[in-house]
Each structure stands twice: as structure tokens, then as C-alpha cells.
Amino acid sequence: MRSLAIVQKIFFILKILATVIMVLCFVGAGISLLASFSVNALSDSDIATIISSMPIYSETFENFTLAQLSGVMFIAFVLTLTEGILALFTKRFAQAELQEGTPFTDNTVSNLRILGILLIVLPFISDLVVSFIINRNGITDMDFSGGSTMLIGVVLLIASFVLQVGIETIKEAKKESDSSNK
Numbered sequence: 001m002r003s004l005a006i007v008q009k010i011f012f013i014l015k016i017l018a019t020v021i022m023v024l025c026f027v028g029a030g031i032s033l034l035a036s037f038s039v040n041a042l043s044d045s046d047i048a049t050i051i052s053s054m055p056i057y058s059e060t061f062e063n064f065t066l067a068q069l070s071g072v073m074f075i076a077f078v079l080t081l082t083e084g085i086l087a088l089f090t091k092r093f094a095q096a097e098l099q100e101g102t103p104f105t106d107n108t109v110s111n112l113r114i115l116g117i118l119l120i121v122l123p124f125i126s127d128l129v130v131s132f133i134i135n136r137n138g139i140t141d142m143d144f145s146g147g148s149t150m151l152i153g154v155v156l157l158i159a160s161f162v163l164q165v166g167i168e169t170i171k172e173a174k175k176e177s178d179s180s181n182k
Helices: 002-039 044-052 055-061 066-100 106-137 150-181
Strands: none
Touching: 002 066, 044 066, 066 106, 106 150
């Protein structure tokens, strides 16, 4: 089946992309967390010197307090960690499909549903944490709104139900075929 081979190649590419994104996100999360804690060890003059040496950031951060800068770094940690977790589950989803050799399995449906739920729940939790940090640290001049993955999560949930119906139809047709061959 040529179509199934194409599906396998797509899932192979998805696994590679998800792995790269996952690694970059986890590294970014680690760096952001380290930066969040490191900012607290610096003085106001150290921060002013660092910010003034980077023209791209000087306008944005020139009036920020240490707590606000630490908050921004912690927000970066939360957001990159969330994306890393989503990439990890995407990688696992692709890996499971590659091992089974076909997307038409109950395991694929289950993994697709889990991924859909995570795409809805994790960004919501992440947004709550980010909102808390923004309010707690008085961060007012920055926009941390990202793309909404919730819609993608809903689409994946719907796709999982459609796939489940297709799998059940295939199983029923196979049972009917087997019983008529006897």
C-alpha cells in the first residue's frame, strides 16, 4: 500500500520534528528558569548595564524591576516547558504509530485523544500561571498571549472519534467477510 507508506513517512518526519522541538523547548525552559533565579542575584545597576548593552531589549525592559524581570524569565520557563511537554507527547504519538505500522488502531485513537486533551488543558493551566505571575509582579507592558492550541485540541478529539468509527467499521466489515467465507 503506497498510501500507508506515505503515512509512515509523515509520522517519521513528525517524530523528528517533535523531538527537535522538545529538546529545544526543554533547553529553553532550563535556561529561562536559571535566568529567573539569576536575575535575583544581580543588583539594579548590573541589570541596567546588561539591558543597556542589548539595544533590542533596552526599550522593553528599561523600567522593569528585578521582580518583573525575574517574572518575565519565569513566564518564559512556563511557556517553553508547556510546549516541550506537548512536543514530548506528540513524539510519543508518532513513535507509537510507527511501531504499529498503521494509524488504524485503538492505541492511535487513545493517543490522539490524550494529545487533544493536553492541547486543551496544558495551555489553559499555563495561561493561569502566567496570569498569576503577571499580576503578582506587576508586569504591564508585555503581551504573553500565544496562539491558541485549544482549537487544535478540539479538532484532534473530533478526529479521534472519526478514526474510532472508521476502525469499528473496518472491524465489522472484517467480521462479516470472515463469517461469509466460512
